Amino acid sequence: KISYYNGQFKNDDEITVDYNDRAFYFGDGVYEVVRVYNNEFFTLDEHMDRLIRSASEIGIEDLDRSKMVEIVTQLNKQNNISDGSIYIQVSRGIGKRNHAYPLDTKPVVLAYMNETARPTDQMEEGISAITAEDYRWLKCHVKSLNLLANVMEKERAVRAGAHETILNRQGIVTEGSSTNVFIVKDGVLITHPADNMILNGITRLEVLKVAELRNIAYEEKTFTVKELMEAEEVFITSTTQEVTPVIEVDGEMIGKGLKGKVTNALQEGFNERIH
Numbered sequence: 001k002i003s004y005y006n007g008q009f010k011n012d013d014e015i016t017v018d019y020n021d022r023a024f025y026f027g028d029g030v031y032e033v034v035r036v037y038n039n040e041f042f043t044l045d046e047h048m049d050r051l052i053r054s055a056s057e058i059g060i061e062d063l064d065r066s067k068m069v070e071i072v073t074q075l076n077k078q079n080n081i082s083d084g085s086i087y088i089q090v091s092r093g094i095g096k097r098n099h100a101y102p103l104d105t106k107p108v109v110l111a112y113m114n115e116t117a118r119p120t121d122q123m124e125e126g127i128s129a130i131t132a133e134d135y136r137w138l139k140c141h142v143k144s145l146n147l148l149a150n151v152m153e154k155e156r157a158v159r160a161g162a163h164e165t166i167l168n169r170q171g172i173v174t175e176g177s178s179t180n181v182f183i184v185k186d187g188v189l190i191t192h193p194a195d196n197m198i199l200n201g202i203t204r205l206e207v208l209k210v211a212e213l214r215n216i217a218y219e220e221k222t223f224t225v226k227e228l229m230e231a232e233e234v235f236i237t238s239t240t241q242e243v244t245p246v247i248e249v250d251g252e253m254i255g256k257g258l259k260g261k262v263t264n265a266l267q268e269g270f271n272e273r274i275h
């Protein structure tokens with residue numbers, strides 16, 4: 001497999017990373033995960049836009065978008081991945097450990113591809129989730145490499161035999177540890193507004209487009225953990241998990257404990273967009 005780090009394309013087993021890369025010391029950087037379906041990137045433009053935006057939010061202003069597109073296009077040509085994803089990371093750069101940014105440092109890009117099948121079983125059968133407090137920082141709209149709270153809370157789900165942790169701030173559901181969360185209440189699709197409390201998922205946006213096209217009523221507004229527990233349907237979305245029904249939260253069944261009608265319609269609409 002061919003991957004890319006700091007200006008060079010190399011075989012995976014030949015890549016070594018610089019220990020002064022600020023990604024290690026501080027998680028000082030941003031990233032994206034883009035899906036590949038049938039050898040082609042899905043919503044690459046949207047992911048690139050978000051990458052540039054995230055970088056800019058943390059003061060990395062000199063990212064060359066066309067160069068980034070060139071890197072991922074090269075990798076896709078060389079790796080021949082049919083169904084999978086590409087991970088792209090941009091760190092602030094390389095420099096001796098110092099909180100303040102080093103002078104004249106240049107962004108360092110890491111990118112590699114993975115072959116991953118679509119999660120077809122879980123998209124049919126659904127998954128269980130737990131809830132937990134969202135104690136992350138207040139710039140969750142930035143796709144930062146700093147994922148400590150996310151990994152700790154995801155781990156809590158895994159230890160509880162569940163699949164995802166749905167986070168809340170003072171009872172308001174924000175998002176999952178690596179997914180966005182939707183509920184269906186009185187037939188209306190509801191998801192947290194795209195503000196600084198959540199990452200505005202590209203899959204989230206695709207789902208809202210599908211809702212628009214299929215005349216499914218939706219609202220971008222906050223909802224509580226109580227509304228989550230009492231929802232007719234719950235599902236999570238992400239690049240890798242697509243549209244996955246949540247059939248149980250904190251050990252309690254959601255709706256009938258099966259994939260719901262609205263979720264199913266949105267999955268169908270999403271499928272049409274990727275083919």
Ligand code: PDD
Nearest residue numbers: 033177178179180199201202203238239
């Ligand atoms: N995670 N919220 C968080 C906190 C996320 O980390 C992600 C994605 C999403 C969904 O975003 P999108 O639909 O653009 O993938 C929401 C990626 C896949 C990851 O960290 O692997």
